[in-house]
Amino acid sequence: MEFPVSMVIVRRVKPLPYWIVPLLALLIGVAVAIIILYGMSGGKTTPADVLYAIRDGFLQPHLLAMSFAFLSIVGVGLVVSFKGALFNIGGEGQIYFGAMLAVWAAMFAPFSASLINGGPLGVAALKTLMIVLSALAGAFWAFIASLPRAYLQLDEVPVTLMMNYIAYYIVDILVRGPWHERKYGYLRTETLPEKLWLKTISGTTFSIEVYILLIIVFVAAYFFLKYTTPGLYLRVLGNNPNLLRSSGINIKLIIMIALTISGLIIGLVGAGYIAGRTHNLSYPVEEKTANYGYTGILVAWLSMLELIAVPIAAYIIAALYNAGINMQIAGAGGAATVFVFIGSILVTYTALITISEYKIKIIVKRRGG
Amino acid sequence: MSKTALWAIIILVIIIVGVAAFYGGMMYAGGGAQPTAPAKPAKWTPPSTIKAAWIYVGPVGDFGWSYMHDVGRKVVASLFKDWLTTTYVESVSEDALPQTIDNLISQGYNVIFTTSFEFMDKTIEKGKEYPNVMFFHCSGYKRWDNVGTYFADLYQIYYLNGLIAGALTKTGHIGYVAAYTIPEVVRHINAFAIGAKEMGEMLGKDIKVYVLEIGSWFNPDAARSAAETLWRDYDVDVLAYTEDSTAILELGEEKTTGFFNGTYDHPLYVFSHYSPGWIYGKHAVVSGQIVHWEVIYEDILAKIKAGIYTPYNLKNVDYWYLLNTGAVEFGAWIFDNGTVMHINPEIIPKLKNITVTDKLTGEKVSAYDLIMRRYQIMKEAPLLTPLQLTAETHKYENIPTITYDGHKAQIAPAFDPFTGPLSGYKKEDPNKKVTIESGKRLGHDDLWGMDWFVDWVQYLGKGG
Numbered sequence: 001m002e003f004p005v006s007m008v009i010v011r012r013v014k015p016l017p018y019w020i021v022p023l024l025a026l027l028i029g030v031a032v033a034i035i036i037l038y039g040m041s042g043g044k045t046t047p048a049d050v051l052y053a054i055r056d057g058f059l060q061p062h063l064l065a066m067s068f069a070f071l072s073i074v075g076v077g078l079v080v081s082f083k084g085a086l087f088n089i090g091g092e093g094q095i096y097f098g099a100m101l102a103v104w105a106a107m108f109a110p111f112s113a114s115l116i117n118g119g120p121l122g123v124a125a126l127k128t129l130m131i132v133l134s135a136l137a138g139a140f141w142a143f144i145a146s147l148p149r150a151y152l153q154l155d156e157v158p159v160t161l162m163m164n165y166i167a168y169y170i171v172d173i174l175v176r177g178p179w180h181e182r183k184y185g186y187l188r189t190e191t192l193p194e195k196l197w198l199k200t201i202s203g204t205t206f207s208i209e210v211y212i213l214l215i216i217v218f219v220a221a222y223f224f225l226k227y228t229t230p231g232l233y234l235r236v237l238g239n240n241p242n243l244l245r246s247s248g249i250n251i252k253l254i255i256m257i258a259l260t261i262s263g264l265i266i267g268l269v270g271a272g273y274i275a276g277r278t279h280n281l282s283y284p285v286e287e288k289t290a291n292y293g294y295t296g297i298l299v300a301w302l303s304m305l306e307l308i309a310v311p312i313a314a315y316i317i318a319a320l321y322n323a324g325i326n327m328q329i330a331g332a333g334g335a336a337t338v339f340v341f342i343g344s345i346l347v348t349y350t351a352l353i354t355i356s357e358y359k360i361k362i363i364v365k366r367r368g369g
Numbered sequence: 370m371s372k373t374a375l376w377a378i379i380i381l382v383i384i385i386v387g388v389a390a391f392y393g394g395m396m397y398a399g400g401g402a403q404p405t406a407p408a409k410p411a412k413w414t415p416p417s418t419i420k421a422a423w424i425y426v427g428p429v430g431d432f433g434w435s436y437m438h439d440v441g442r443k444v445v446a447s448l449f450k451d452w453l454t455t456t457y458v459e460s461v462s463e464d465a466l467p468q469t470i471d472n473l474i475s476q477g478y479n480v481i482f483t484t485s486f487e488f489m490d491k492t493i494e495k496g497k498e499y500p501n502v503m504f505f506h507c508s509g510y511k512r513w514d515n516v517g518t519y520f521a522d523l524y525q526i527y528y529l530n531g532l533i534a535g536a537l538t539k540t541g542h543i544g545y546v547a548a549y550t551i552p553e554v555v556r557h558i559n560a561f562a563i564g565a566k567e568m569g570e571m572l573g574k575d576i577k578v579y580v581l582e583i584g585s586w587f588n589p590d591a592a593r594s595a596a597e598t599l600w601r602d603y604d605v606d607v608l609a610y611t612e613d614s615t616a617i618l619e620l621g622e623e624k625t626t627g628f629f630n631g632t633y634d635h636p637l638y639v640f641s642h643y644s645p646g647w648i649y650g651k652h653a654v655v656s657g658q659i660v661h662w663e664v665i666y667e668d669i670l671a672k673i674k675a676g677i678y679t680p681y682n683l684k685n686v687d688y689w690y691l692l693n694t695g696a697v698e699f700g701a702w703i704f705d706n707g708t709v710m711h712i713n714p715e716i717i718p719k720l721k722n723i724t725v726t727d728k729l730t731g732e733k734v735s736a737y738d739l740i741m742r743r744y745q746i747m748k749e750a751p752l753l754t755p756l757q758l759t760a761e762t763h764k765y766e767n768i769p770t771i772t773y774d775g776h777k778a779q780i781a782p783a784f785d786p787f788t789g790p791l792s793g794y795k796k797e798d799p800n801k802k803v804t805i806e807s808g809k810r811l812g813h814d815d816l817w818g819m820d821w822f823v824d825w826v827q828y829l830g831k832g833g
Contacts, residue, residue, distance in 0.1 A: 063471050184510070185796070185820040186551050191490050202498060205468065277464055282487060283549075284584050290464040325465075325472050328458045335428060335460030 010359045018304045021352045029345030049332040057323025062204035064318040069210045071314035074296030077265030084234040084258045090160030091293025093167035094263045097141040098134030098270025130271045138267015146259035150252040168286040175283040187283035198276035413679040422478040423457040426485035433613025433643040441662030463487045470495045517686030521696035524560040525747045526658040528786035530640045531564020534607040536736045541574040544605035546595045547582045556819045563786045571725040578826045579603045589616035600637045609640040615649045622650030647702035657701040664696040687760040693750040747782045763813035787811040793823040
């Protein structure tokens with residue numbers, strides 16, 4: 001028996017301009033969130049409550065400054081690999097592997113104590129070392145994941161994802177074991193020496209050091225993608241891998257370079273997160289994590305893989321999280337409101353991206369026709 | 370010169386400039402942002418309206434830790450509604466705490482309660498940043514001029530629960546599902562084990578307490594499967610836990626009713642944790658621990674309103690409230706008229722039929738009477754309460770009596786479970802033995818840093 005109705009999906013010849021989809025996703029997503037929150041609260045949370053919370057969420061850049069910067073860095077790192085259709089889901093692992101080496105350099109390395117007590121120059125050297133090691137660790141972690149992709153054609157999504165858990169558990173072992181604080185026996189490291197903290201302007205989360213890193217990363221990624229040969233090959237790899245293969249270019253090398261650079265950038269956030277946010281590692285890290293590695297994926301998608309749009313997407317996501325906190329303070333909903341926001345936007349986005357690239361036609365067949 | 374080389378040079382220059390700027394920025398930031406000591410005002414006037422905010426680590430619907438803090442919040446919000454407005458933020462991670470605090474303060478909140486141990490360091494940091502806001506951190510040990518600490522401790526309740534467990538167990542195998550084995554939980558496990566052993570030994574049972582750690586404060590699935598493992602593989606028939614859901618109570622009810630109708634060969638009696646959980650297992654929930662955070666919140670907020678607590682004098686404010694204060698209670702349910710069900714009425718006859726010797730008096734009494742006697746002893750200690758409010762006076766808390774002119778005054782309760790002789794082993798290194806000599810009573814600091822298990826506790830590691 002045949003169904004009288006069938007659906008045909010056709011790729012659009014001219015896709016819609018790239019900025020339309022994220023913008024529409026935001027507007028429709030917020031509208032959907034308003035309806036859900038109104039229903040969930042039995043009419044107590046009015047659309048006005050939600051809109052005020054969102055407005056306040058966006059208008060508090062002094063509170064968003066640091067999460068915005070971290071999300072932007074992760075977003076840039078992910079765009080570098082996503083451009084080549086290499087889906088690095090391993091940001092969390094790269095961040096934590098970096099954080100681990102940063103903590104090691106700051107507190108457990110043979111040189112830690114002498115550098116901290118070595119005056120401003122020693123402290124500056126140690127801070128720089130933390131950042132460099134963190135980036136290298138992220139690069140190393142992504143490089144490992146790139147090997148099975150390059151040589152065995154194993155899908156990088158599960159590999160990078162699993163590498164997250166390996167990184168979490170390695171850090172867990174250290175924090176439970178040799179690194180945990182001895183005074184009270186809680187399963188966390190001692191607090192990072194205050195001299196190594198990223199300085200923020202009082203009352204804000206703005207740190208000049210993080211922003212310098214962000215600018216360096218942004219400019220370097222821009223030049224890498226736009227003006228270097230591997231950057232060019234990477235973009236071709238995303239669109240037409242066969243072209244690369246037929247012109248005899250070493251695809252394996254491109255894959256490894258792309259994932260490694262992606263990890264190098266994301267790894268920076270590890271040191272930033274430790275020195276700027278948590279000041280310690282606390283067991284179990286898989287529950288304590290701020291999930292920048294995963295939220296960054298959302299940022300990268302919302303940016304439509306346009307580098308210039310990454311900070312915009314990062315600001316939107318950071319502001320929506322902030323709006324969720326505002327809504328709770330106003331008594332207009334629990335912790336789930338944040339997920340309602342993010343979830344509504346993501347679902348709308350996924351739906352819209354399909355519509356923007358494909359036409360969906362429903363064909364009703366006439367009987368006996 | 371090739372184009373690639375040119376770009377390589379440009380990138381290199383950018384990096385070098387960036388690094389230089391980085392150092393420049395660091396010097397600037399390091400030199401500029403020195404925290405200055407707050408100038409003490411000559412006279413502190415308490416705000417006419419107090420805006421208090423609670424920050425919870427879990428969801429308020431967890432029916433455990435965060436839920437009971439929120440009950441405390443609601444009680445004081447209604448009581449002091451003339452001058453107090455409250456709000457809360459739930460499921461806040463340590464990482465999101467600073468931003469949440471900034472957000473609250475920017476909306477005018479002037480008293481902030483942070484209710485998770487892991488919020489400790491960041492509460493202190495924020496306290497230094499906002500010297501005119503009062504902070505109270507639950508369960509920590511670091512304080513500042515404007516950051517006080519508070520905690521309601523359950524170890525005496527766990528001991529009383531342990532007495533019941535020792536009386537009820539047939540296999541002698543008792544279980545404990547721990548969220549983490551931090552000092553607080555280790556103290557509770559030991560108190561529970563000490564009670565179980567005291568009762569079990571009098572009845573000729575060989576008591577062993579098996580501990581599984583699940584690595585989460587709120588994880589119903591892990592808690593349930595850890596409890597199931599202990600019940601199935603270790604013949605555990607009585608179990609206590611630290612986890613913020615009701616999953617274990619429901620499992621206990623399933624196994625215990627299954628035992629009553631012959632499906633299983635042993636039951637699983639359980640003790641509800643933090644909130645009254647009897648309705649989740651009317652046959653299996655024997656007793657439990659209940660907390661009344663409102664006892665502490667009422668005291669703190671009343672003293673802020675009266676101008677006693679100010680942002681300049683909280684450095685020694687450290688509540689450590691036990692059974693005598695009413696901040697914790699021994700029981701599984703609170704009836705509508707306010708009376709507490711200390712022990713499930715289905716269990717009471719069993720306990721009344723068991724005869725034991727009260728080691729304090731040498732009398733022969735029923736197990737039920739022994740438990741209620743110990744409860745009364747620990748419940749009534751009027752001279753203890755004032756000592757439990759400040760960091761300065763904790764050191765007197767383990768003094769049972771003082772004498773003056775040949776008379777005695779009772780300070781701490783006449784009985785405390787953590788009294789020697791006790792022997793155990795270090796959690797980190799089981800080969801290292803710990804011995805508490807006979808008659809020595811552990812004090813506040815010993816209990817707060819407890820990192821050893823009594824000998825009959827067997828730590829099975831992480832599972833669930």
